[in-house]
Amino acid sequence: MSRPIMSRPATQPSVDDAREVGLRRTGPPPARTVVEPIAPLVDGGAFPAKASIGEPIDIVADVFAEGHDIVVAEAAVVATDQTTEHIELVAGHNDRWHGRWTPRHLGSASIQVIGAVDPWATWLDDARRWTDGQDLAVHREIGARLLEQVPTPLASPTPLAELPHRRIAELVAGLRGGTDEDLAAIIDDTDLASAMSRLALRDPGAAARVTMAVWVEPAIARCSAWYEFFPRSTVLRSDSHTNAPDGHGTGTGTDGPHHGTLIEAIGRLDHIADLGFDVVYLPPIHPIGTTHRKGPDNCAEGGPDDVGSPWAIGGAGGGHDAIHPELGTVEDLARLVREARGRGLEIALDLAFQCSPDHPWVTEHPTWFRHQPDGSIRYAENPPKRYQDIYPLDFTSEDWAGLWSALADIVRYWLGLGIRIFRVDNPHTKPFPFWEWLIATIRAEDPGVVFLAEAFSRPRIMERLAKVGFSQSYTYFTWRESPGDIREYFGDLTTRCIDFLRPNAWPNTPDILPRHLQDGGRPAFSIRAILAATISANWGVYGPAFELLEHEPLAAGSEEYRSSEKYQLREWDLDRSESLAPLLRRLNEIRNDHPALQLDRHLSFCDVDGDQLVAYVKPAPPGIDGRPAERILTVVNLDPHGRRSGWVDVSPAQLGHDWDSLPWGSAFEVVDLLGGATYEWHVGGNWVELDPHGLPAHIFAIRTSGIRPVAS
């Protein structure tokens, strides 16, 4: 490995200058101002906080000094290109200062919160206590001396340019010998006060600085809609509809479906783009091993005609940097990527760092595998699941550095073919330091690469993967069914985890056909799609199976699909009349039209009096994609089996107000983006009744401009 050693970004917030200076006999005293960083901060600064292009970030810090002097604060945000943006911070309650910054550059950024005692503001504050008839000579002179300390010529940066030396001399003269009116004018000069505040912040000796590290990713890391399909399976063309043999939305020709190709996959892009998705995720496209190849329905020993699991990577055709010959060529993939991008779609590939027994590395790099005393390699297990067709890699072998380097080269290879997004298979079975190194290494070369962690593991493990760099994370969404569970889970994700973990909510995956989809019928699919698309800025579906309401489990009690594409080819009839495509299309349209659904921050649940109803508000500040501020209120009946009703409480805070400005009963209009109707709602309780066999949800755009503080 020839590249430099990974050096972890210095993400600890730097301590106040005051605390580094210590005490010397000479030199200036430590800065008096205290800056305590509040947000964005992950584990006290141990990891950079996540941010994305175009997403407003709240910068929060406690800034204060001893005594009664006035302090001033700002944030200086230094982007990767070393340009600095100055962000105004405003004092709120209890010495807490707030500002808002919207990232415009990919890569690392550092938010330096600067606080300083402001001598001029303190003098002005003092002036408010001067009494009539008091001899002001001393006070005037103090002010004059403060102005005389302004450096001449003024140092950059430019904000002080409005305070030229000539003007300072005039002000000093006005203070020393001017009239009462001159004094009053100087005291009331807000431009002067503002320039003097900035001067205080630029005083290297007096200002305290604390730095918070941020990692800025592309907007698609924050908001994305994923559609997964197996390119080796195919879509039934309308001219072959008559071949569809059964009622499960699948079809097999008389000789079985043929093996699809990457070129054929291009033919599916229009449909996916039409549904409004923006990421097309393909399971592994590499050669598949033949040793212990799995047969249909995860049969332990497949026959010679079985296609095997795409995750059993590597064979005669090559390993992780090869394409399965039956799928096509490198050129085909490059064309697929281009065709997708032409439709606003990104192709995401799978990074599954494991090998079939036939992978070239098994013989070329035996040290990359852990051999048992009898010389064999133990196959992978994720108890109780067994993967007889897969060998795990040994990330901590003697030649760990060689393996890590080779895996980074795999990522680089696909980046070179235009891939920008990776879904990473089972990252929780590889060491965290490997991911931290790999993601940092790749991002140092290309800060726009997006990684989705497919870890359905314990909470701390999933959170750690997010902290060490994964852009997005699969979640427990798939198994959160009750209003209370959904509220607790997404409440936690969007508060405690908001600065490091971006949830991606999937109603299904090829590995997970959840119970409620098995027995809930079409309403269950609708409910779960609406929930995922509105509660999480990132969502995705295992596409054909979801569109076509595929719901037969391998066996009773199993979450595996029957006739899963993981082990056999399928042919999908996407034109079936019961297809969920219209709802998926409308959901993505609504998401694209409404920035509130493109953000996870500030999700807020409504109190609901009624079983099986969940309701939540998502706000968006103004300016995202140039759009105005907005609030989206979603109400979902989680019961696929029957009509549910109840009262949904909307609080003033959920409308951006407080009880004083928007008392109980104040009315506002909501427009149902799903159903189309307009309703009058009120602060306080609102009656809702939802029938899952019709539309199981409202997605309301709140007409915030029309909120009337009038009791009904």
Add this chain to the structure above:
Amino acid sequence: MSRPIMSRPATQPSVDDAREVGLRRTGPPPARTVVEPIAPLVDGGAFPAKASIGEPIDIVADVFAEGHDIVVAEAAVVATDQTTEHIELVAGHNDRWHGRWTPRHLGSASIQVIGAVDPWATWLDDARRWTDGQDLAVHREIGARLLEQVPTPLASPTPLAELPHRRIAELVAGLRGGTDEDLAAIIDDTDLASAMSRLALRDPGAAARVTMAVWVEPAIARCSAWYEFFPRSTVLRSDSHTNAPDGHGTGTGTDGPHHGTLIEAIGRLDHIADLGFDVVYLPPIHPIGTTHRKGPDNCAEGGPDDVGSPWAIGGAGGGHDAIHPELGTVEDLARLVREARGRGLEIALDLAFQCSPDHPWVTEHPTWFRHQPDGSIRYAENPPKRYQDIYPLDFTSEDWAGLWSALADIVRYWLGLGIRIFRVDNPHTKPFPFWEWLIATIRAEDPGVVFLAEAFSRPRIMERLAKVGFSQSYTYFTWRESPGDIREYFGDLTTRCIDFLRPNAWPNTPDILPRHLQDGGRPAFSIRAILAATISANWGVYGPAFELLEHEPLAAGSEEYRSSEKYQLREWDLDRSESLAPLLRRLNEIRNDHPALQLDRHLSFCDVDGDQLVAYVKPAPPGIDGRPAERILTVVNLDPHGRRSGWVDVSPAQLGHDWDSLPWGSAFEVVDLLGGATYEWHVGGNWVELDPHGLPAHIFAIRTSGIRPVAS
């Protein structure tokens, strides 16, 4: 200043070894195990957490690795003397490990949480999945090789001594060629498993380490009862009772009271010790300036016979290292300290870093004061209060280092005379870096010194003073009157602030006669004393005025005392029949008998259905001062004007149980330590009625051993 530069203790938790190692071509891979520190941790490790001798500290960390290998964790606590104590950590829910450590040495300690993958435990875990009839040769061999990797001769530390090489050889032979019974015996050998776990933790390459810094103070920093009095005032002896002229518990002889002395103060120690207090705090005992000396009731210009404010420090007799001649001599103070200590009392002095205009430093060190353009020094203000008799020091002057050093020498001087505890006057008007430096400097020389911050300022300022080193902090207790306010405030102090701020609750101070004491009569004094003494492990009273129910304000709406000792001598008749002394004595007795009241951690409020009642439970783990675990439940009627009643809910958690083991209605006995009666209480609601004119509170010792899970 000749002493070394302050170097701030490195309190940032060190990052995992894994994350420091980075990636090199050679050498071992980064450790796979993750340790995320949880507690005790202040601001992500920016400050050391507070601890005290004898107080059990919960050590909490999240420890895990990728995949399914078993991890093991422990804490190694390194005390100031570099001795290491190994603390067992036990895995709880969601990868969170817990342990408990009780400090025994003053000064800095570092808690290093160590986590490692445990290969032997993983092998044992694997063994549980072996199936009958399986060929175990490979598994046996893997186990044998793990044992063969145990270093020979075993490295220290000693815990591995029980695994001698001879025994290892036997075990290896048993695995390779032994019977099924031999294998089973090895698998069931818990001593072997335990030794192998410790070995994993000692493996420098495999173990991850995170360090949390702690500062250990004397027990009196955690639990103390303060009694403040002005030694220049005197106590009316019983033979002069007839001189008492009025009904406010004060007396002035015909010629006014004489100026008390430190030697006379010795005569008051028996009384204070009898009341059960353990800290005697004297306001400043230094010479008092004459310029702009204050007269009685804060009259701006006192007469020549006025004694002036003790906080106007410095005059002809000297400055902060001198004793007011009328109080006595350095020898007198040393005797007072000795006599106090003989009675179990510590004398606390006041550190008021400010000067009267007559302080020697005003002429000897003019640069230590900020001069106005006309050469004058502006007197101190704490708006709206004005201190014409006091000059503030300039902590950031050109000679700031000289001033800071001189102030440290002041502290050293009084330490040399036996003082161990300081009450620090208005620390929030001096720079935080000064306090951080001063306290660190003094503690580096003597780790047992205790500092109480008298800052009634904004929350973040008070918290920062605690973070930078103050042992205890005055609080807003004095102004928290309603059940909701008390619950919110102490709830916050004992959760968010628990690791850095130790509250000290004072019902009154010479500066604060709160409204409720002015008009609440004796019941108000009782209520506030009971509250302070039971809700906070540290409490204090401005003694004579509190004992004698002094309650006349300077003026309507004022919180200043009329005829305050701050500006005049007083003579107190402590033998008056209405004295609150019996209650104070009983409260301190109860506190001394019950470790639960000597801790602030784990305070828990009861839900109460009833106005003006507040109820809370404090638990103590076993072993504090050698006593068993206990729980104290206090219920207080906060209304001094009338009888109040209501239902007090006790939850199973407040009794150390859950609802399964202690269902609603389970009965337990409580013994009222104030009233003496024994009651049967129940999980769930309990009826309470309290008359402030009798006993306004219950302080119940819960008979935890007798808790019966029987519905009533």
